[in-house]
Amino acid sequence: MSAEETVVEKELKVEKKPAEPFLSKRRKNIVTDPLSDDNPITIQVLGICSALAVTVKLEPTLVMSIAVVFVIVFANLIISLMRNLIPGRIRIIVQLAVVATLVTLVSEFLKAYSYDMYKVLGAYVGLIITNCIVMGRLEAFAMANKPYDSILDGLGSGFGYAWIILTVAFFRELLGSGSIFDFKIFEAIGWTTFPTNGLMVDSIGAFVVLGILIWIQRSKSGYVEH
Amino acid sequence: MQRSNIYILVFSAIMTVLIGGAMSLTSVILKPAQDKQVELDTKKKILGAVMDISTFDKPEEILNLYKARVKSVVVDIEGEIIATDDKGNPLIAEKVNAQKNHKIDREERLYPIYMILNELDPNVVEAYVFPMFGLGLWDWISGYVALESDLNTVKGVAFDHKGETPGLGARITEEKVRNRYKENKKIFSDAGNLESITMVKGEGITGLSMHEVDGLSGATITAKGVNKMLKEYLGCYQNFIMNTRGQNGIAIN
Numbered sequence: 112m113s114a115e116e117t118v119v120e121k122e123l124k125v126e127k128k129p130a131e132p133f134l135s136k137r138r139k140n141i142v143t144d145p146l147s148d149d150n151p152i153t154i155q156v157l158g159i160c161s162a163l164a165v166t167v168k169l170e171p172t173l174v175m176s177i178a179v180v181f182v183i184v185f186a187n188l189i190i191s192l193m194r195n196l197i198p199g200r201i202r203i204i205v206q207l208a209v210v211a212t213l214v215t216l217v218s219e220f221l222k223a224y225s226y227d228m229y230k231v232l233g234a235y236v237g238l239i240i241t242n243c244i245v246m247g248r249l250e251a252f253a254m255a256n257k258p259y260d261s262i263l264d265g266l267g268s269g270f271g272y273a274w275i276i277l278t279v280a281f282f283r284e285l286l287g288s289g290s291i292f293d294f295k296i297f298e299a300i301g302w303t304t305f306p307t308n309g310l311m312v313d314s315i316g317a318f319v320v321l322g323i324l325i326w327i328q329r330s331k332s333g334y335v336e337h
Numbered sequence: 338m339q340r341s342n343i344y345i346l347v348f349s350a351i352m353t354v355l356i357g358g359a360m361s362l363t364s365v366i367l368k369p370a371q372d373k374q375v376e377l378d379t380k381k382k383i384l385g386a387v388m389d390i391s392t393f394d395k396p397e398e399i400l401n402l403y404k405a406r407v408k409s410v411v412v413d414i415e416g417e418i419i420a421t422d423d424k425g426n427p428l429i430a431e432k433v434n435a436q437k438n439h440k441i442d443r444e445e446r447l448y449p450i451y452m453i454l455n456e457l458d459p460n461v462v463e464a465y466v467f468p469m470f471g472l473g474l475w476d477w478i479s480g481y482v483a484l485e486s487d488l489n490t491v492k493g494v495a496f497d498h499k500g501e502t503p504g505l506g507a508r509i510t511e512e513k514v515r516n517r518y519k520e521n522k523k524i525f526s527d528a529g530n531l532e533s534i535t536m537v538k539g540e541g542i543t544g545l546s547m548h549e550v551d552g553l554s555g556a557t558i559t560a561k562g563v564n565k566m567l568k569e570y571l572g573c574y575q576n577f578i579m580n581t582r583g584q585n586g587i588a589i590n
Binding site: 164167168196197198199200201205208209212215216219220222223224226230231234287288309312313 | 339340344345348349352356359360363364367370371374375377378475497498499500502504505507510554555
């Protein structure tokens with residue numbers, strides 16, 4: 112939890128400046144920090160459940176990423192707009208209601224316009240509600256910052272989540288199913304006997320890939336858990 | 338900042354009305370599109386159990402093909418055609434809710450059957466498609482099993498599921514897995530007993546009998562659900578199958 116608290120403190124210290132440039136250094140950092148140095152999955156270790164569940168194939172992972180980015184950006188925006196109206200005592204339930212509404216919207220739209228994807232992702236879209244990253248950003252950032260900054264923060268965290276799960280999905284689909292976006296890559300280059308690894312199709316495969324990713328990243332950035 | 342209880346109550350009430358309103362509105366607006374998707378999906382599965390429909394891009398093409406080639410009836414457990422429901426309204430096979438139907442006693446259920454007609458001669462039935470319903474690992478699974486006109490050889494299958502794990506149980510909807518049922522598999526033994534088709538445990542198994550198909554690694558429970566569903570429903574359709582074979586002069590040995 113210490114990592115989470117320092118993040119909150121850091122963000123509360125951000126001071127409001129008049130007429131700040133549209134993409135000032137501070138704002139750029141809001142977007143870029145969660146991509147690597149403060150990544151929601153590899154550093155904050157949030158949203159692991161969905162990172163394990165949907166990453167068997169790239170295509171559902173991509174749809175999941177888009178859905179999460181959409182939900183996190185709009186939830187951040189809405190909560191940020193309402194931040195001075197929300198009573199402190201019921202703020203969590205208000206955040207939850209906003210997130211649940213957006214997630215239901217995504218789910219209903221998928222059902223109406225991309226039925227096949229709706230069937231593949233099934234329960235996981237609904238589980239965005241319980242994705243700690245979304246609630247975490249609302250509580251830690253959107254409740255205390257202006258709408259535009261909150262959108263940037265949502266984009267940063269959303270894409271930080273997205274690129275990690277897409278990387279995990281890339282390796283899992285490649286090694287587990289021998290394909291990329293359902294394109295049989297090994298058969299295409301003539302290696303028809305490629306031994307697909309059943310472990311990669313299981314959740315265990317996601318743990319392994321994710322663990323290696325965290326290892327690489329932390330050995331580069333020198334980040335240590337306290 | 339500490340707000341009064343009244344403020345919190347009013348705030349909650351307004352939020353509830355706004356969110357509830359937005360949700361109901363979305364549901365109402367998207368309902369027609371969703372219903373169309375579900376209808377299209379059902380028809381795609383019925384046709385997909387029999388033929389390759391991946392070349393059709395437009396939904397209209399599939400709907401037209403369905404209209405031209407599919408005739409549906411509803412039968413009871415005895416294999417007798419039921420034309421109307423309890424209230425005297427005509428029964429439409431496509432409207433039978435498989436999930437609700439599954440919950441009632443098997444003797445009382447309605448059993449829709451889809452007959453795929455010959456392209457040139459609509460009086461000739463090329464294949465029979467039997468819808469079924471069961472339980473997978475997480476939630477329901479459903480299937481359409483198509484039999485050749487001999488009502489023994491499997492022509493193809495199509496499966497659907499609600500919540501099976503992508504990449505594991507959800508693979509039952511993949512073409513690769515469905516094609517395993519097409520390898521001249523038969524539901525009756527040579528002696529004429531209903532054997533159904535069983536998905537074996539493990540994957541990559543060779544030397545399977547005509548009543549077995551290769552399994553799903555990592556999704557044994559889903560496979561068991563599929564097996565149970567096939568066995569149960571083929572049993573329910575058995576009277577219709579026997580009657581029709583008798584009428585068509587196919588030997589029942």
